[in-house]
Amino acid sequence: MFFYSTDAGISSDENATSGKRHCPFCEYTCIRPGHMKKHIRIHTGEEPYQCTVCMKGFKQKCNLNSHMRNHTGDRPFGCPHCGKTFVWSSGRKAHLKIHHPECISHNPS
Numbered sequence: 001m002f003f004y005s006t007d008a009g010i011s012s013d014e015n016a017t018s019g020k021r022h023c024p025f026c027e028y029t030c031i032r033p034g035h036m037k038k039h040i041r042i043h044t045g046e047e048p049y050q051c052t053v054c055m056k057g058f059k060q061k062c063n064l065n066s067h068m069r070n071h072t073g074d075r076p077f078g079c080p081h082c083g084k085t086f087v088w089s090s091g092r093k094a095h096l097k098i099h100h101p102e103c104i105s106h107n108p109s
Contacts, residue, residue, distance in 0.1 A: 025043040047057030049064040075085035
């Protein structure tokens with residue numbers, strides 16, 4: 001038996017006493033209400049955080065904050081070998097792999 005909280009989109013069932021929350025759309029479960037609220041946005045498409053420059057929407061505030069670097073020119077991820085800077089850590093990682101492969105540490109498993 002499921003019941004749903006309409007304001008948060010959070011479902012629960014007979015395990016409600018354990019504190020687990022169950023997504024009404026898929027098999028995802030979590031304990032924290034905030035995690036479920038973020039997860040539900042995957043299904044609903046809700047994007048409550050909007051860029052004031054280009055009006056692009058985001059499901060999470062941290063993604064909006066990262067996006068704003070595109071407009072501000074902030075490039076906090078620098079290459080330690082040549083000084084080139086990047087908006088995203090993934091950009092620096094790709095740069096290192098291509099231009100400085102000898103400097104990437106390999107952790108044998």
